[in-house]
């Protein structure tokens with residue numbers, strides 16, 4: 001029996017007349033990079049939001065590490081080891097880069113009802129901050145306010161924040177978008193390295209990256225999970241060719 | 249090097265000024281300034297505590313005066329029961345000992361803030377502003393209804409509280425008590441804002457969705473912040489009751505909350521030390537303008553508008569240079 005870290009069962013979600021998720025099933029194996037692909041508006045972000053808890057499903061279940069988390073709050077899911085990045089970059093704009101990362105470090109290390117000691121001198125922060133900065137290549141920008149970063153750098157920062165908590169499952173919504181060719185390669189390498197320690201659900205439009213990185217791919221079209229398979233299987237699948245890769 | 253930034257020089261200069269003000273006042277024969285500046289120090293404590301909410305936690309509270317009032321009433325009520333030798337609720341003895349009633353004033357204000365905050369923080373944005381205002385008005389009318397303690401007319405204290413080693417009836421002693429308490433409060437808030445707790449608070453106000461994605465429920469942190477700010481306002485209230493030897497519902501009126509907010513904006517939102525300058529500017533202008541006109545707010549208004557438009561970080565930002573909020 002395979003070890004599934006995440007199971008999605010019969011997920012349904014409508015926004016008014018738009019059925020964004022129609023009875024979606026898929027399983028994610030521990031240690032895999034599992035890609036969600038599909039055309040614009042297919043419902044990929046909606047699925048991620050239901051995994052992270054930012055949106056509650058109308059029906060169906062999300063099972064994470066054999067526990068039903070479908071209806072619990074986002075911060076509780078995060079505390080269980082689920083981290084995410086957002087499609088629209090979401091960092092703490094008013095804080096510096098190092099404060100952003102320090103915040104994600106302390107959020108994962110015990111409580112924060114500590115009122116006196118400077119947070120940057122905190123032991124957890126001192127232990128992990130240099131690595132966290134290095135991992136996303138932002139050491140030189142440490143003292144800069146996040147709002148002055150370029151779009152690509154914000155993305156890197158966001159991925160860095162998602163990683164600091166040593167999550168078990170990482171949900172990434174188009175991390176490559178807005179990255180130049182160099183950034184995409186860097187991120188690909190990073191994800192490849194990470195695979196050893198965690199599982200990633202990756203929503204991405206960059207097909208080269210997806211087919212290179214992913215162990216499994218699920219294709220979504222109009223809110224339906226049409227097929228799940230290995231990159232080779234997906235490439236061969238007739239529906240993929242018509243529905244997504246733009247061939248008739 | 250690091251210690252001689254423009255900002256630290258402004259702060260140090262301000263500290264020296266306040267420390268020697270009584271000497272200056274005495275040498276120029278203007279002793280009344282000591283009492284005016286005591287008032288400035290007291291309002292500074294209240295404004296700094298409000299800045300914690302407005303400038304760091306992103307919580308626009310329009311009811312902060314309620315906690316000032318609760319602190320003042322605590323001092324007043326305990327004084328009354330001590331004076332009349334008639335225990336509160338039949339079993340709590342009154343007191344005029346500052347070492348007892350000051351912490352009590354902070355504690356009871358904190359309790360009020362806990363209750364009001366627990367309910368208000370379930371809302372956000374405009375609703376939060378309105379609900380804090382509503383609670384403050386409720387507290388106001390509650391104090392009006394306290395017939396036993398003078399109702400509408402308020403309650404007079406016949407002397408200031410006693411502190412070991414101090415004689416608060418002497419304005420110089422009282423001034424330095426205010427100064428020391430403000431100093432300690434500023435250090436505390438400065439440390440707080442840069443602590444782990446402070447970082448979470450600033451993060452939660454910057455991006456609530458993001459902080460939840462990091463596994464933190466911001467509610468409890470915001471509530472703790474609200475309670476701390478309430479306690480600070482309570483301390484200011486206790487001092488205010490001592491200065492005027494009088495407490496009345498007027499302390500809690502929403503216009504007082506508005507004035508505190510103006511002090512924060514005038515001094516510099518989210519600058520910790522700025523609200524001290526804000527309180528000083530506001531109260532000095534008030535003092536000065538009321539010499540000439542009853543409608544002094546007519547002149548205060550445009551000044552405020554100019555500051556808010558041209559100096560994002562208020563008077564403090566102007567003096568200290570346009571530094572970033574967090575260094």
Ligand SMILES: Nc1ncnc2c1ncn2[C@@H]1O[C@H](COP(=O)(O)OP(=O)(O)OP(=O)(O)O)[C@@H](O)[C@H]1O
Nearest residue numbers: 015018020038039040041042043044045046047087
């Ligand atoms: N909050 C919302 N309210 C109403 N409709 C929504 C909402 N969120 C998503 N939708 C709709 O649901 C459908 C799926 O949207 P979703 O954002 O999940 O697509 P996506 O696959 O992530 O697309 P893209 O590749 O462009 O990011 C779309 O038709 C969208 O308009």
Ligand SMILES: [Mg+2]
Nearest residue numbers: 044045046087
């Ligand atoms: Mg999307």
